[in-house]
Amino acid sequence: MKFLADSMLGKLTRWLRMLGYDTTYADNLDDKKLVEMANAEERILLTRDSELYRFAKAREVRAFFVEERSRSEQLAALSRQFNLSLELNPDISRCPLCNADISPARKDSICESIPEATARVCEEFWKCVNCGKIYWRGAHWKKIVETLRNANSILKDG
Numbered sequence: 361m362k363f364l365a366d367s368m369l370g371k372l373t374r375w376l377r378m379l380g381y382d383t384t385y386a387d388n389l390d391d392k393k394l395v396e397m398a399n400a401e402e403r404i405l406l407t408r409d410s411e412l413y414r415f416a417k418a419r420e421v422r423a424f425f426v427e428e429r430s431r432s433e434q435l436a437a438l439s440r441q442f443n444l445s446l447e448l449n450p451d452i453s454r455c456p457l458c459n460a461d462i463s464p465a466r467k468d469s470i471c472e473s474i475p476e477a478t479a480r481v482c483e484e485f486w487k488c489v490n491c492g493k494i495y496w497r498g499a500h501w502k503k504i505v506e507t508l509r510n511a512n513s514i515l516k517d518g
């Protein structure tokens with residue numbers, strides 16, 4: 361399952377990539393191009409634009425209207441609709457910045473690129489195979505876990 365997110369969904373795009381879903385972020389395409397791209401690449405179009413949503417549906421392109429809600433509620437709604445997994449698994453995560461795969465990186469191979477304090481407390485690292493960005497379970501980790509926990513409980517409560 362692959363997604364194409366419109367220009368209003370940059371943050372949601374990063375979440376989907378972290379969860380392992382191939383998501384293209386299109387921030388400079390008009391509606392017609394977006395729908396063509398979703399169709400050609402068999403991506404589900406995610407949009408906050410009701411007009412674009414109707415335009416896509418009329419052309420029988422799979423589309424989902426993302427409501428203006430909390431991140432947890434948006435993720436729960438997507439999970440309900442497409443049976444998305446809301447568990448974070450670094451083995452399948454994609455780079456939030458560029459959508460490429462990330463792979464485990466040995467600390468001694470990347471220690472020059474990370475803050476010293478991080479090197480002291482973290483043991484596990486991942487590196488994007490495309491843009492080279494390095495990831496670890498840092499200060500944002502708790503917030504990420506909490507958002508996913510909320511999303512999963514929204515899902516359970518129906």
Ligand SMILES: [Zn+2]
Pocket residue numbers: 455456457458459460488489490491492493
């Ligand atoms: Zn990357």
